[in-house]
Amino acid sequence: MTSSMTLKTALAIKTASSWLSRVLLLWLLLGSQASFADTSKVIVMTSYPQEVVSQFEAAFEKQYPQYKLEILWRQSRDAMSYFKESGQPVDVYWTPAQRNFAQLEKMQAFQPLDIKLDGLPETVNGFPLREGQHIASEIAGYGIVSNPQALAAAGLPVPHDWADLSQPGFKGKVALPIPSKVGYAPPLIDILLQGYGWQAGWNLLQAIAANAELVTAGATFVTDDVASGRLFAGLTIDFFTASAIANGAPLQFAYPKLTGYSPAHVAIMKHAANPEGAKAFSAFVLSEQGQRLLFHPDIRKLPVRASVYADKPAGYFNPFENNPAFVYDNRRGLARQEATNALFDAIITLNLAPLQQAIRAIESASAKLGADAPQVTKARELLQKLPIDETAAESLQPPKQADISRWQQVMHERYQEAARIASQR
Known part of the structure; x- marks a missing residue:
């Protein structure tokens, strides 16, 4: 019996050992596969649309077959919530979200790119392309979209300068985006404030607003309304217009001499699960091959690698050949963005009707009495008196x-008083 039990015990041990060996082998195989998956997968967070991502994804995976992109689509606010709350690793952040990159830089959320940057300039006409551990991967230019056919039918010239949009013939025919509602608009508004100066910039924005229909959301609405001829022109960013033109819209885009750029950036996250894959993707985006993809009809962005413009499509704008009237300070714009957005709402968005009424009254009085008539001058000064100076706003x-409610009320009363003074007989 003892011998029988010993044999059974031995057989049981052998069976268990065999079973444990199989489990261990399976575990090792699964671990090996998991390890392979981790080293091949590159997680990229972006807000770029599918037509942009698909071009880069296909070209990158063809050049680097050892890697597979996994795309996390997140808009700006959702992206920051993800970074702060999810705890899930992201390898690369690649998107046009300037404020996010600035915030993440302060949070020390990036690691050094550690890739070759040969041939990549640090600025374009003074506009910085590198900030801390993130670098611009493309830029977009601000300017004016117009409908030449609709303008010709109305007997109006094609606008090439911001001030052209304040001319009387454009009354009710200009699309003006609200910076607190339209994602690309805050730098656009601040370009005018920096380029013309605080007071003159707001004066110009008021004059444009007198002719404007405000755009509350949806950047493509500007090109849609201008292409239809319902509006003649609008303030926008170049790639929306380029995309519309590529799809047959009868539009034209002008870069005013005083303009600026909106960069998209790429950065490697500090806690990237696949830092080598992240470096490969970042290097590809900034390479000549990756930069040339920006010329694709479905993308139409401005590369940051100057050399690729030798192969640009006919008529494609080259920012490296542009001679700007000033260099927009992007860092300053970001720092005061909430204040300028709030002021725009108080001065224009929430007071558009009384602003337009006051300006029409001033124009009428000026035509009858002369631009330098005392009541015209007094009304204009009152209309243009700002509720706060630049230093205080910053x-x-x-x-x-x-503060916003007080500014709104102050400007409402000033517009009403300006209209009353201008209308006196």
Whole structure:
């Protein structure tokens, strides 16, 4: 019996050992596969649309077959929530979201790119392309979209300068985006404030607003309304117009001499699960091959590698050949963005009707009495008197709701008084 039990025990041990060996082998195989999956997968977070991502994804995976992109689509606000709350690793952040990159830089969320940057300039006409551990992967230019056919039918010239949009013939025919509602618009508004100066910039924005229909959301609405002829022109960013033109829209785009750029960036996250794959993708995006993809009809962005413009399509704008009237300070614009957005709402968005009424009254009085008539001058000065100066505005980050409400009320009363003075007989 003892011998029988010993044999059974031995057989049981042998069976268990065999079973454990199989489990261990399976575990090792699965671990090996998991390890392979981790080293091959590159997680890229972006807000770029499918038509942009698909071009880069296909070209990157063809050149680097050892890697497979996994795309996380997140808009700006959702991206920051993901980074702060999810705890899930992201290898590369690649998107046009300037404020996010600035915030993540302060949070020390990036690691050094550690890739070759030969041939990549640090600026384009003074506009910086590198900030900390993130680097611009493309830029977009601000300017004016117009409908030449509709303008010709109305007997109006094609606008090439911001001030052209303030001319009387454009009354009710200009699309003006609200910076607190339209993602690309804050730098656009601040370009005018920096380029013309705080007071003159707001004066010009008021004059344009007198002719404007405000755009509250959806950047493509500007090109849609201008292409239809319902509006004659609008303030926008170049690639929306380029895309519309590629799809047959009868549009034209002009870069005013005083303009600026909106960069998209690429960065490697500090806690990237696949840093080597992240480096490969970042290097590809910035390479000549990756930069040339920006010329694709479905993308139409401005490369940051100057050399690729030798192969640009006919008529494609080259920012490296542009001679700007000034260099837009992007860092300053970002720092005061909430204040300028709030002021735009108080001065224009929430007071558009009284602003337009006051300007029409001033124009009428000026035509009858002369531009330098005392009541015209007084009305204009009152209309253009701002509720806060530049230094004070920059110190408010962010402005309180009470500040915004007070600015709105002050400007409402000034517009009404300006209209009353101008209308006196």
